[in-house]
Amino acid sequence: MFLEEEVSARRIGKLIREHAVDVLPGTPLMYAELSKLPTAKKLELKAPKYLAAGSRLDQTVADSFFDEYGIRVMSCYHSTEAATIALEDTGKYPTTVGKAIEGVEVKITSPDGKPVTGGKEGLIWVKSKTLSPKSIGPFDAEEGNHKPASRASGMVAIGSIDKTGWLRTGDLGKADKNGRLQITGREDDVVKVDGKRVALGEVEGCLEAFPKIKAAQATVVTDPMAGSMVIARVVTKQKCAAEEIIDHCARNLAPYKVPRRIEFCETI
Numbered sequence: 001m002f003l004e005e006e007v008s009a010r011r012i013g014k015l016i017r018e019h020a021v022d023v024l025p026g027t028p029l030m031y032a033e034l035s036k037l038p039t040a041k042k043l044e045l046k047a048p049k050y051l052a053a054g055s056r057l058d059q060t061v062a063d064s065f066f067d068e069y070g071i072r073v074m075s076c077y078h079s080t081e082a083a084t085i086a087l088e089d090t091g092k093y094p095t096t097v098g099k100a101i102e103g104v105e106v107k108i109t110s111p112d113g114k115p116v117t118g119g120k121e122g123l124i125w126v127k128s129k130t131l132s133p134k135s136i137g138p139f140d141a142e143e144g145n146h147k148p149a150s151r152a153s154g155m156v157a158i159g160s161i162d163k164t165g166w167l168r169t170g171d172l173g174k175a176d177k178n179g180r181l182q183i184t185g186r187e188d189d190v191v192k193v194d195g196k197r198v199a200l201g202e203v204e205g206c207l208e209a210f211p212k213i214k215a216a217q218a219t220v221v222t223d224p225m226a227g228s229m230v231i232a233r234v235v236t237k238q239k240c241a242a243e244e245i246i247d248h249c250a251r252n253l254a255p256y257k258v259p260r261r262i263e264f265c266e267t268i
Helices: 009-018 028-035 059-069 200-208 242-252
Strands: 023-026 049-052 074-079 083-087 104-109 122-128 167-175 181-186 190-193 196-199 213-223 227-236 261-264
Touching: 009 023, 009 028, 028 049, 028 059, 083 104, 104 167, 190 227, 196 200, 200 213, 200 227, 200 242, 242 261
Parallel strands: 023 049, 049 074, 227 261
Antiparallel strands: 074 083, 104 122, 122 167, 167 181, 190 196, 213 227
16 A cells, blocks of 8 residues: 655656555546556556546546556545545446445435436445444534535435434436436535535635625536636736735645636626
């Protein structure tokens, strides 16, 4: 086992070549960066398990990594509260997270708690013996300027477990005709950037705290090879440069929360 503090693609690429690493957990962005290394080459490993989690794995990234290293990346779905939930263990359907692993139950419901079928999107619930019975939080409390997650009628809050043992994950998804799960989004404004949680409300609050900004809206865009990034639309009170706004955010937010692009507009 190698516990590596530096997670740069160059360092990880060196480790997997020199030590024949056969199990590698990472984010889709990490696999995209590994695919672009000039030192990339086919790896001769027995039953390698290279797992991608934290955000959606794009088909382009999965194909590029396979072309360079000869290994199919397996999409994995896990959460802090439930550990591993589902795994696409063939590597053939990377845009899904496969089926629930043994001992884990998954259901998809509408906002009123009724079962959703026919490949329609709904709320993802998880039930297993690995569920954490308690959490430090609660999860739906305000995080900075993040607004509390809304409660669906008659249901527990996001991140909580109901009386029958089902965890409301806060994720949205749908199942295909073969039972493979696809994650499609979130119920609240919490998104993931390079595997880390970002509350868009917190980013918007930071932006609107800048004296020259009247209103702001934060969103996330995803590029198959560059990964997810926060971008912001702003209405200004007076003339200012995008660099001023980004510098303000960099002083007040974690690096992965800082908008990578600022779009100026008259209304939001």
